[in-house]
Amino acid sequence: MDGVLYKHAEVERDIVKRLGKATEQLGLGPEGHQDLFRxxxxxxxGLLSEGHLSGDAVEPFYSGVYDGVNLEALKxxxxxxxQLKSLRADDVCVWLATNSPRPFVDRVLQALGLESHLLRIVCPSSENGWVNKPDARFFEMLPRTQAKFFDDSLGHVRAAVAAGLPAVHVRRSDDVMMLVADALMVVPACWRLSKSHYLQAKEVADLRSLSAPVRSELAQQLSTFAGQDISVLDLGAGTLSMLSVILKALPKGSRVKYTAVDRDDELLKQAAAERLESQFQATAHASLPNTWQLPDREVSVTLLPGDAVEVLATLPSQTLVVGCSILDLIDVEALSTALRQHQASALLYFPIHYAGVTVFESPRQADVKLLTADYNRSLECRGQVTKVTDFYDSLGETIATGSSDWVLDSxxxxxLFKQLASFMAVNALGFHGHAAVGEAVAALRSPGGLLAEDVVLKVENMDYLGRVPGSATAAPRRLAVEFSAPGEVCLVEEALRAPGEEEVVVKARYSAISAGTERRMLMQGPGTEPLDTTHAFGETAWPFRYGYCLVGSVVQSNCGDLLPGTRVFCFHPHASHAVAPRSAVKKIPDDxxxxxxVFLANMETACALSQDAAPLVGESVAxxxxxxxxxxxxxxxxxxxYSVTVIDPETDRVATLLQRFPQISCSAGKDFDVCVEVSGSADALGSAIKSCRRGGTVVLGSLYxxxxxxxxxxxxxHRSEVSLKASQVSQIPAALSTRWTKERRFDLAWSLIRALRPKEWIGMHLVPITAAPDVYRDLMKQGQVPGPDGPPRQWVFSCQPDA
Structure with a gap:
């Protein structure tokens, strides 16, 4: 099921993560689940075989892992x-053999819109002793004769073969119904091409079919930019097939920045090796990652993995936006909206998009027409657009259009002919019996088995050239939170300035509220000294802005190591966009x-407090x-x-913490070796002093x-000889400065975030940035913003005004 019936890595990662957490709670360590899998x-x-799970504990374990898996990604x-309904009517039985429990199977099928009665389901249960693949007993529950088993685990495939069941290893790129078609001998498996070979064959057909009048008009439009800097964005760039086309259309003497975007990072890397380095003799840029320079002209090519629509918001306005064969595969309305919002006045060149007609032309048309009879219906089922010409008005002002039909013969x-026929045959299984589809495929071949020479496949395509409406010169705006006077907060809408040298523009997603500190700042003002010596939070008079936990993505950069689209943490006041120096920006690790x-700054503070506390082995900390x-x-x-006790009058906050970390205590006492005060309460600081052992240390983390x-x-x-130690995070303490740097401590903070995953137990509550005045009003009244599930609760602004 997972990885075969559906292919959504985020769902599978969630399963593995939850399984790892549940296994760790059994006392097997953070890597225990991986060790058992291997x-x-x-x-x-492994848990069953080694006795870690048994009896009545198995079903609750399954529920704990699978009930909370997020299936929102499944559509x-x-x-x-x-296809499943047609196969069932055609006496083909499809079994679903999975290691997931039945309640999760039902949830997946419901999310995919599949009726469970169309499948025979075999999964672990109390009735079969919770047996899992690759146990041989699992395969005994499956049919052996005239059967074929598909699995994305090579170990499971080998176990199935050993059990006498023919099996196929499914790769991430495989469509399971294509494998079913192979098993039923509907279409020859040798007709299918790998993704790269398909794109190469398609490129030949594309370049031969491009509308010459539209290409000529494109060159004419670009000629007005002669001698200027030209930026080109290629959406769904694949193997960079459009690069040579665009280079021929560009005026001479222009400096060109070509950005190629595709979801498939590996495909882009392959394109860099095979096309940029070999065909164009391009060389990798010394200081800019994923960037190549062409030797014979001022053209730089940057490869940017990502979503075609999402990336439009992360890049500055482009001269030209290109997308070959992308319009019929994408949400055109979402694309149109993104273009109008972020790429006003850009030229648009969208060649080779499907115009809604696919047909086999042959003297034997009656035999092969079944393959295309319901082709458009099958595309619509998958959400593809079958007539993009209907969306021209939404894209922008049309400059030119032209036919770019494929006429493919054997x-x-x-x-390419065989690949497309294979694709159509598999789609046709949703509307016709597999025997009838197989006969139609057979009609494409001559008696000798070769492709028939009298069959031609015609696909009607169109090329589009247009311009996004609007002006690209309007200054971008941002929304910022400002402390205007004691106890007063307002929202400021203002122009967003361009980044200076070694600065970036960040589109914020989240900005965390530091409740205690911000309440004090709002009541008492910024004081006479900058709060942070590193990041220059230097306002010392009203009005001023505050905040230092902003997360977002780079949209414009004058820093060579921070490309647009890079996810970053930023020390910056609450705002929808930040213009920040490189020193205030940290790349977020991919994992x-x-x-x-969003907890990086708080985690660094926790690291600083722990280092200042410096308890010895065996000592207790409060x-x-x-x-x-x-x-x-x-x-x-x-x-x-360390032995840790947490003391806080908010019992719900402590209970939430103890639920996650049962080794922590909440019992008050007077014999602690180290006390760390981070409550902001003078009474708590007094209690900490009284609770410390003779010669112990009280670390002051609150700012009074x-x-x-x-x-x-x-x-x-005085008799206690207790030391009071002031702690701050903006600099490395003098005693540690010979061994520690800020970067080393940030690396430690990232590693602890990775290990502790604070979002899972410090309840985040999102509020739109537009609600900031109301949030701070509650903060002033109550000392903390109340949360629906009880503290500890971290309130976070969703920083885009329309969020």
Whole structure:
């Protein structure tokens, strides 16, 4: 099921992550689930075989792992539903053999829009002893005669073969219905091409079919930019087939920046090796990653993995936006909206898009017409557009259009001809019996088995040249939160300035509210000194702006190592967009989500507090305050193996923390070796001093400002020889500065975020940035913003105004 019936890596990653967490809770360590998978071929099979799971504990374990898996990424697949229904009516039985439990199977089928009665389901259950693949007993429950088994696990395939069941290893690029068609001998498997070979064959047909009048008009439009800088964005660039076409159309003497976007990162890398380096003799740029320079002209090519629509918002306005064969594969309305919002006045060149007609022309047309009779219906089932000409008005002002039909015969384009026929045959399985489809495919061949010479495949395509409406000169705007006077917050809409040298523009997604600090700032003002010596939060008078936990993506960059689209953490006040120096921006590691990354500044503070606390092995630590910083500090110290107690009057906050970290205690006492105060309460600081052992250390993590604080510093304090240690995060403490740097501590913070995953237990509550005045009004009244599920709760702005 997972990886065969559907292919959504995020769902599969969620399963593995939850399985790892559940296995770790059984005491097997963070890598226990991987060790069991390697040794048994299935984590749960390993848990059962080694006795970690048994009896009544198995079903709750399955529920704990699978019930919370997020299936939002799965969408209904109407064509697959029709194919399964047609196969069932044609006496072909499809079995679903999965290691997932039945409730999860039902959820997946419902998400995909598939009726469970169309499949015979075999999965672990109490009735079969929770047996999993690759256990041989699992395969005994499956048919052997006239059967074929598909699985994306090579270990499961080998086990099936050993059990006497013919099996096929499914790759990520395989369509399972294509494999079914192979098994039923509907279409020869040798007719299918790999993705790269298909694109190469398609490129030959595309370049031969491009509308000459539209290409001529494109060159005419671009001639007005002679001698200027020209930026070209190629959406769905694939193997860079359009690069040579665009280079021929560009005026001489222009400096060109060509950005190629595709979801398939590996395909782009292959294109760089095979086309840029070999065909164009391009050389990799010394300081810009994924960028190549052409030797005979001022052209730089940048490869940018990503989504075609999403990337439009991350790049500056382009001279030309290109997309070959992309319009019939994309949400055209979403593309149109993104173009109008972010690429006003750009030229548009969209060649080779499907115009709604595919037909085999042959004297034997009656035999082969079945393959295309319902072709458009099958495309519509998959969400593809079959007549893009209907969307021209939404794209922009039409400058020129022209026919770019494919006329494919068995002599000139045999490989592409067979690939398309194979694709059509598989789609036709949703509407016709497999025997009838097989006969139609057979009609494409001569008696000798070769492709018949009298069959021609005609696909009507169109080329489009247009311009996005609007003006590209309007200054971009942003929304910022401003503390205008004591207790008063307002939203400021303003022009977004262009980045300077070594600066970037970041489109914010999240900006976390530091409740305690921001409440004090809003009540007392910024003070007379900058709050942070590193990132120059230097406003010292009203009005001023605050915030330092912003996460987003780079949309414009004057920094060579930060390309547009890069996810970053930014030390910047709350705003929809940030213009920040390189020193205030941190790349987010690929394996850390935006939701976890928003805790970087707080995690660095927790690291600084833990380093200042510096408990010895065997010593006890008390953390006073279970807000975000206190909870993270307690978690870091507990993760390092120290005995930790958390003290906070908000019992719900403590309970939430203890649920995640049962090794932490909440019992108050007076014999702690180290006390860390992060509550912002003078009373808590006094309790910390009184609770510390003789000779112990109290670390002050709260910022009290200029207000006087009353502390118990009488005879008992003097006799205790307790040290008060001020802690701050903007610099490395002098005692550690010979070994530690800020970068080393940030690396530590990322690793602890990766290990502790704070978003999973510090409840994030999102509010739109437009609600900032209301949020701070509650903050002033109550001391903290109330959350529906109880603290600890981290409130976070969704930073786009329309979020």
């Amino acid at each position: 040794s048994h071929g299935s984590t749960i099979q 209904p697949d109407p064509l697959l539903a029709l 002599k000139a384009c045999p490989d 850390i989500s935006d939701e976890d990354a 953390v006073f305050g279970a807000g975000t910083v206190g909870a993270l500090t307690a978690a870091v110290l507990a993760h390092q193996g 400002g200029e207000s006087p604080v009353s502390l118990p510093l009488g005879l008992a304090f």
